[in-house]
Amino acid sequence: SSSRHDHQSSSPNHQVTEELTKLLEVYRANNDTWRIAGYQKAIAAINAYPKEITSYDEARQIRGVGERLAAKVAEILASGKLRKVEEVCGSEETAVISLFLGVWGAGPSTARAWYAQGLRTLQDLHERASLTRHQKVGLLHYHDLNARIPRHEAAAIHSFVSRCCAEVCAGLVTEVCGSYRRGRATCGDVDILVSHPDGSSHHDVFLPLLDNMKKKGFLTDDLVTQEDNGNQQKYLGVCRLPGPDSKHRRIDIIVVPYSEFAPALLYFTGSAHFNRSMRLLATKMGMSLSEHGLRTNVVRKGREKLNDGCLLPTQTEESIFEHLGLPYRAPHERDH
Numbered sequence: 330s331s332s333r334h335d336h337q338s339s340s341p342n343h344q345v346t347e348e349l350t351k352l353l354e355v356y357r358a359n360n361d362t363w364r365i366a367g368y369q370k371a372i373a374a375i376n377a378y379p380k381e382i383t384s385y386d387e388a389r390q391i392r393g394v395g396e397r398l399a400a401k402v403a404e405i406l407a408s409g410k411l412r413k414v415e416e417v418c419g420s421e422e423t424a425v426i427s428l429f430l431g432v433w434g435a436g437p438s439t440a441r442a443w444y445a446q447g448l449r450t451l452q453d454l455h456e457r458a459s460l461t462r463h464q465k466v467g468l469l470h471y472h473d474l475n476a477r478i479p480r481h482e483a484a485a486i487h488s489f490v491s492r493c494c495a496e497v498c499a500g501l502v503t504e505v506c507g508s509y510r511r512g513r514a515t516c517g518d519v520d521i522l523v524s525h526p527d528g529s530s531h532h533d534v535f536l537p538l539l540d541n542m543k544k545k546g547f548l549t550d551d552l553v554t555q556e557d558n559g560n561q562q563k564y565l566g567v568c569r570l571p572g573p574d575s576k577h578r579r580i581d582i583i584v585v586p587y588s589e590f591a592p593a594l595l596y597f598t599g600s601a602h603f604n605r606s607m608r609l610l611a612t613k614m615g616m617s618l619s620e621h622g623l624r625t626n627v628v629r630k631g632r633e634k635l636n637d638g639c640l641l642p643t644q645t646e647e648s649i650f651e652h653l654g655l656p657y658r659a660p661h662e663r664d665h
């Protein structure tokens with residue numbers, strides 16, 4: 330989704346991560362999976378680093394920053410920029426592909442195909458590209474959807490959704506997850522978890538809730554409505570708060586059974602990288618962690634699961650950390 334241009338301006342190493350992010354964008358445009366992962370990890374680690382980095386050696390000591398990245402950091406410290414960024418970002422091809430990657434639902438291969446077809450501007454896409462339904466929505470709201478959402482607006486969107494929930498069914502609980510819950514100053518989208526403490530009322534609220542929000546003009550465009558993911562229902566779409574100046578924003582809503590509330594909360598809070606490492610740890614311990622729950626005594630043959638193991642009780646996020654033998658990490662400590 331649109332985590333582009335997401336750097337924390339509060340970081341003392343803002344200039345370094347901004348320059349590295351430009352290179353990350355280039356690798357995204359080239360679909361260079363390994364470099365993308367490496368740069369994302371390093372940028373998150375540098376963002377989390379509390380002091381101004383002053384040398385190669387200091388950079389090298391940060392977990393996630395290897396020799397090559399530390400050399401890049403040193404180059405930025407010395408000259409304020411990266412030569413490589415100047416070389417590649419100067420090219421028209423990279424600039425256009427990066428522009429096209431901002432269309433929600435367009436990946437690197439699509440963006441490159443459009444470029445190869447001779448398309449260069451958003452207007453070209455509008456007139457001559459064959460677009461999927463998702464890409465049409467992405468193009469229609471291109472500038473809004475590529476803008477970060479200020480934290481206070483994410484909170485206002487949550488309040489709006491909470492009021493709609495209360496109208497649809499008394500007692501529904503809602504929680505904003507994702508980057509918002511991790512304490513970020515701005516968010517790429519708003520991720521809202523919905524459930525009901527009575528354990529059963531969540532069954533019948535998904536479609537009526539969406540309907541309620543559409544009638545109010547709050548949900549403006551649907552992207553994905555998915556009801557087949559076990560007992561969880563997921564909506565990806567676009568919303569807009571009332572008022573003449575409000576922007577269209579990406580919103581994700583998941584409705585889950587209350588028995589899966591804590592694992593769903595943990596999953597939906599992320600970060601994606603944090604989730605991957607936690608799942609990997611669970612796997613190494615013969616367990617299996619998902620948004621549905623934590624299972625133990627899972628027998629695997631290679632990557633294949635031979636049985637499902639048995640479900641552990643996970644009433645709270647804390648209990649999941651405990652089962653995995655980990656000290657609890659508050660949401661704002663899960664940013665990388």
Ligand code: DCP
Nearest residue numbers: 330332507508516517518597598599600601604
């Ligand atoms: N998630 C995940 N793996 C993915 C995508 C998502 O584990 N491939 C989980 C972790 C994310 C959460 O879902 O934190 C929400 O996904 P988002 O794409 O909304 O990501 P964030 O909210 O973390 O960041 P952003 O500010 O870009 O929305």
Ligand code: MG
Nearest residue numbers: 507508518520
């Ligand atoms: Mg999000």
Ligand code: MN
Nearest residue numbers: 507518520581
């Ligand atoms: Mn999301």
